Amino acid sequence: MASEAYLAFERADELVASQIAAELERNSWSVIRSGGDTSDSDAALSQTIGNASVVICLASAAADASTTLPREIAAALNNGRPIVTAKLGDLTAGSWIEATLDLSRAIDLSNGLNPEQLGQIAEAARMANGQGRVIAMLNIKGGVGKTVLAANLFAAAHLADKRSVSFIDLDPQHNLTQYFLAPAERHRLRDSNHTLYGVLTSRGDASLPRGEFEAISVPLNRAKRAGKMPNFDLIAGDERLFEYTLDTRSDRDKAEAFTRFRALIAALRARSEIVVIDSNPCATFLTRLAITTADHIIAPVRPEKYSLTGLNMLEHVVREVRGRPLRPSEFSVLLNGVNDRTRSSETGNADALTREEISSAPFFGAALLPDEVPYSAVLRSPPTDRLAANPINITAMMRVGGRPAKESLARAAAGILRRASE
Ligand SMILES: Nc1ncnc2c1ncn2[C@@H]1O[C@H](COP(=O)(O)OP(=O)(O)OP(=O)(O)O)[C@@H](O)[C@H]1O
Ligand SMILES: [Mg+2]
Secondary structure, three states, X not given: OOOXXXXXXXXXXXHHHHHHHHHHHHOOOEEEEOOOOOOOOHHHHHHHHHHOOEEEEEEOHHHHOOOOXXXXXXXXXXXXXXXXXXXXXXXXXXXXXXXXOOHHHOEEOOOOOOHHHHHXXXXXXXXXXXXXXXXXXXXXXXXXXXXXXXXXXXXXXXXXXOOOEEEEEOOOOOHHHHHHOOXXXXXXXXXXXXXXXXXXXXXXXXXXXXXXXXXXXXXXXXXXXXXXXXXXXXXXXXXXXXXXXXXXXXXXXXXXXXXXXXXXXHHHHHHOOEEEXXXXXXXXXXXXXXXXXXXXXXXXXXXXXXXXXXXXXXXXXXXXXXXOOOOHHHEXXXXXXXXXXXXXXXXXXXXXXXXXXXXXXXXHHHHEOXXXXXXOHHHHOOOHHHOOXXXXXXXXXXXXXXXXHHHHHHHHHHHHXXXXXX
């Protein structure tokens, strides 16, 4: 099936839009054109745009005055679609396009459209489509294994399948950063604002220039022969991220943080097959960043009562943020901590009950992964003495013992990546 490109433009720019559509079709895209007069409801628009692999936005003075284009771009942003912008001329003062989109990489068509620029647009669309997948670990319920599984599932994908992986620690508690890095290194990163906080913050001393976003990722596989391996790295978090969970940040700060976060995601997607976001267990602005940029969501659940409540809430939050229901293919539920012998003899029962409850639930049944992760000492706690030398050594795959856990992590990771690339 041809990938879909959604072309968002105002009717005044129709001529240019037709030429771009023809070029994209020559490059095997199936093109959906808006033409500035869509009467679709927001939900229908989110549905259509959520299905597109890329959105091409024609930015112009006419587009600035449009009433439909802002809805289309909002749907694209809420659904994490990559946006390629072509600028047809000067925008109006106080332009919403300028305030909403990162125009530093916009393709400039102000002097007309020539074959070279048409080629650039097709190439930008191809690049945006062919890049890494963004996977978010999410559950409104806390303590279900989001962080530990983020580290260990994707260490398995890196070690067993040679996948390149970039982590982003979006949780103010920054447990993923603590999991991998020793205190001295964490403090150094924090003090130089080489953390996600520096990325999100657009003004003041803590703000990181955009050109440095990629450079702040910390390698987590430091073995000598790791030079030959694909990258495995982390954008660290720190506790100051909490500012974005409260009302202390203005709407303008949050809008800028959103644009800067998208720029970080674009840079990481360009170099890693998998970008993994670990997030906080609630629904805040930070959760919104994860939901809007994720191609695939993984919700770990523990075999216990009320696990379906957390999932139901998560589905609700995602629907609210994206403006459309989740598709089962965008979502995996991973049962974590089965066969826990440290618990009472009822554990086996709890495993079966939870499995049964989720698999018979209307939506989640289709998302439940066949592979489960057992309760295991190699996942319970990292061995602190090996922290400093090479972070990847603390992951289950590198540790002695824990064979069932290792096998199930590698299987679950492969299953998730298959689903995420559908
Ligand atoms: N399969 C497992 N076997 C043993 N221990 C586990 C397993 N999965 C998670 N744990 C342990 O459970 C605790 C909670 O896990 P983790 O911190 O990953 O959850 P979380 O969902 O990220 O929590 P939070 O919502 O606070 O971010 C940790 O101590 C972790 O080591
Ligand atoms: Mg966590």
